[in-house]
Each structure stands twice: as C-alpha cells, then as structure tokens.
Amino acid sequence: MNPVAKMLIGLGIVLIMIGLIWQIGGRFLPLGRLPGDIVVEKENFKFYFPVMTSIILSIVLTVLSLIFRWFR
Structure with a gap:
C-alpha cells in the first residue's frame, strides 16, 4: 500500500x-473551562485565554507523538 x-x-x-x-x-x-484558564469579563469586552487547556493538550499531543515514533 x-x-x-x-x-x-x-x-x-x-x-x-x-x-x-x-x-x-x-x-x-x-476542556476550555479548567482552573487556570484566564477569563476577563467587563461590560462590553470578554477576553479568554485557555492556559491550562493549552498545557494539557500539549502534553497529550507530545505523548501521542512519542507513542507513534516508538511504533514506527
């Protein structure tokens, strides 16, 4: 193939x-509402930055890439 x-x-x-x-x-x-995610809400403004979600996704993707490399 x-x-x-x-x-x-x-x-x-x-x-x-x-x-x-x-x-x-x-x-x-x-995901997206974990402790450590930054949310700033004001009258006409909402700022959202998912810090902890980004860290967790980074760790998961790193582990998956290591597993794929190991079986390669």
Whole structure:
C-alpha cells in the first residue's frame, strides 16, 4: 500500500478517536473551562485565554507523538 495512503488512513482514525473522546469526555472533563484558564469579563469586552487547556493538550499531543515514533 502507498505510504501516503497509510498516513491518511491513520490520520483519519486518529481524528475519529479524538472526536469521540472530545464528545464523550466533554461531559466529564470541561476542556476550555479548567482552573487556570484566564477569563476577563467587563461590560462590553470578554477576553479568554485557555492556559491550562493549552498545557494539557500539549502534553497529550507530545505523548501521542512519542507513542507513534516508538511504533514506527
């Protein structure tokens, strides 16, 4: 099989898994509303910066890339 096709199939499976985890896990782990996320609300202004969510996603993506590299 063509290596590009394998990569696209693998990427599709990973995206489906992420979508399912996001859909199911969103009820239990409120990504985007974690302690440590910065929210500033004023009368006509709302500033939102998800610091803790960014850190968690970075750790998860790093672990996934290490796992993929390990099985390569």
